[in-house]
Amino acid sequence: MPDESSVLDFQRVSLQYEGTWALRNVSLALKAGETRIILGAAGSGKTTLLKAVIGLVHVDEGTIKIFGEEVTSRKEHELYSLRGRAGMLFQEGALFDSLSIGENVEYPLMNQQPTGRQGDEASLQSEADQRAREALRFVELEQTFDKFPSELSGGMRRRVGIARAIVTEPPLILYDSPTAGLDPITANTIMALVAKERDVRNTTSLIVTHRYQDGELMANFRYNPERAELVPVPEEEQTDPSHSRTKFIVMKEGEVIFLGTRRELESCDDDYVKRFVRHEA
Amino acid sequence: MQYEGEVVAGSSCLLRFLTTWIGSFQEFLILAGLAFRNVVRRPHYYDDVFLQMDIIGVGSLPIVILTGAFSGAIIALQMSRALNTYGASSQVGAIVSLTLVRELGPVLTALLVAGRNASGIASELGSMKVTEQIDAMRALGTDPVQKLVTPRLTATAIMLPCLTVVADAIGLFGAFVVAVPLLRLITSEQYWSTSWRALVLNDLGQGLGKPFVFGMLIALIGCFYGLRTTGGTQGVGRATTQAVVAASIWIFFVTFLIDKIFVNL
Numbered sequence A: 001m002p003d004e005s006s007v008l009d010f011q012r013v014s015l016q017y018e019g020t021w022a023l024r025n026v027s028l029a030l031k032a033g034e035t036r037i038i039l040g041a042a043g044s045g046k047t048t049l050l051k052a053v054i055g056l057v058h059v060d061e062g063t064i065k066i067f068g069e070e071v072t073s074r075k076e077h078e079l080y081s082l083r084g085r086a087g088m089l090f091q092e093g094a095l096f097d098s099l100s101i102g103e104n105v106e107y108p109l110m111n112q113q114p115t116g117r118q119g120d121e122a123s124l125q126s127e128a129d130q131r132a133r134e135a136l137r138f139v140e141l142e143q144t145f146d147k148f149p150s151e152l153s154g155g156m157r158r159r160v161g162i163a164r165a166i167v168t169e170p171p172l173i174l175y176d177s178p179t180a181g182l183d184p185i186t187a188n189t190i191m192a193l194v195a196k197e198r199d200v201r202n203t204t205s206l207i208v209t210h211r212y213q214d215g216e217l218m219a220n221f222r223y224n225p226e227r228a229e230l231v232p233v234p235e236e237e238q239t240d241p242s243h244s245r246t247k248f249i250v251m252k253e254g255e256v257i258f259l260g261t262r263r264e265l266e267s268c269d270d271d272y273v274k275r276f277v278r279h280e281a
Numbered sequence B: 001m002q003y004e005g006e007v008v009a010g011s012s013c014l015l016r017f018l019t020t021w022i023g024s025f026q027e028f029l030i031l032a033g034l035a036f037r038n039v040v041r042r043p044h045y046y047d048d049v050f051l052q053m054d055i056i057g058v059g060s061l062p063i064v065i066l067t068g069a070f071s072g073a074i075i076a077l078q079m080s081r082a083l084n085t086y087g088a089s090s091q092v093g094a095i096v097s098l099t100l101v102r103e104l105g106p107v108l109t110a111l112l113v114a115g116r117n118a119s120g121i122a123s124e125l126g127s128m129k130v131t132e133q134i135d136a137m138r139a140l141g142t143d144p145v146q147k148l149v150t151p152r153l154t155a156t157a158i159m160l161p162c163l164t165v166v167a168d169a170i171g172l173f174g175a176f177v178v179a180v181p182l183l184r185l186i187t188s189e190q191y192w193s194t195s196w197r198a199l200v201l202n203d204l205g206q207g208l209g210k211p212f213v214f215g216m217l218i219a220l221i222g223c224f225y226g227l228r229t230t231g232g233t234q235g236v237g238r239a240t241t242q243a244v245v246a247a248s249i250w251i252f253f254v255t256f257l258i259d260k261i262f263v264n265l
């Protein structure tokens, strides 16, 4: 019997692509409000892991459950309602080229509207407009509402991707490399948004990243609504493992070879794991 | 011993080729089945159907008109010489209308549209695939077959017969220009009455049935190669080429099949 608050549950999940393991015997469990930072070399299966969560790839073995419901045994059209409760930021943003920024962010709202809802077409549209603008304001890009993805920089597209992932306020959000290839300032802005989203709405999140700092930020900072900024988590809470809702995962060739807190990660002496930890000189 | 090894290697290579080919064909049939099923299922994306009809139909009009006119004129030129040797140049209208309506109109138009739109569809869907837009669509609760494949299928199946009718009409006119004012083989009334009377219902059925089938083939093949694209931008290029080649080959093969059935009727 899974825990009531268990949001995500992987049990011995394996997936092979033409003989190479993309996921190998992966087991994971996340409760509501928890965060996992996923580190690993290129091609180690991080994106595949995220896609498997919402059934975008079919696994060969094992079971995946989100919100207590099984993903792995469902057919594609039975997954749509479940996917509505998870937001995903794709590695390259994956914005729809043919739609404007506003339409991109509205898309999940217009699409995942439960059927038979009150209100006519026009009021639904204006409500979606409103919420899309809010989500864009959250990522500080409201002025781009009528532009097209091709007119935006890579970092801006990534932020629009975040807006699209969070606009329906899903309880589970999957971020695939939110900071890859960005300058440090933009990267920090984005991670601050991710942390803010987590603390304001208590979302559960999986974050794939290449930057160790991103994980540090998620683990050591917390959004303070009064001051409207991130503040460091007090030192005594950082050391107490019962407080740490942020854990790190290191993947290698499809396998999870490390799972633990930031301190455990920093004291781990596996050569592969060490590569992903920044040690103070 | 040595030869045996080669034979085994050769046959296993052939076997591998056959199994991958059959596997792809099976996937194609599954995609086609899903796309057809969605024609009658909700939600319907009418906006996308009209947009595709505009891109495929209206967009192809200029090239279809040009090609139609020239092919009609060329057939008239060639036929007038051949018919002259039999003293049958009065039949030029009949010959032109038969070849155009039955074969050349449907096949040439389909080949043009395959070159223009099977490639367009494959590259558009292929780019969406490699930039994860297809995955994003699925993640956001939209069935890519419903949203992308079915509108293209419907639009092409409707527009290709229309384009073919246009090509036939323009082709007849092109032949008229050669036969009547240019070569003065027959009078204008003779030309139009012989060309019209040459056609029977069977010809019109073939002339419209073929493009209907070709239209579905073109859209489905374009979508199929687009959606199975892998390997970045290079993969998109590959998918585009494969789509055009496959669509063209299938157009000829299906023409052959249909003719085999109808000619014997």
Ligand SMILES: Nc1ncnc2c1ncn2[C@@H]1O[C@H](COP(=O)(O)OP(=O)(O)OP(=O)(O)O)[C@@H](O)[C@H]1O
Residues within 6 Å of the ligand: A017, A018, A020, A021, A022, A040, A041, A042, A043, A044, A045, A046, A047, A048, A049, A091, B230
């Ligand atoms: N569609 C696919 N077809 C075949 N192999 C694939 C496919 N997608 C992923 N793979 C393979 O699966 C493995 C894991 O890929 P994945 O995209 O999950 O890596 P990743 O950890 O996200 O890498 P990166 O950090 O570069 O994004 C790789 O070896 C990759 O080659």
Ligand SMILES: [Mg+2]
Residues within 6 Å of the ligand: A046, A047, A048, A091, A176
């Ligand atoms: Mg990846």
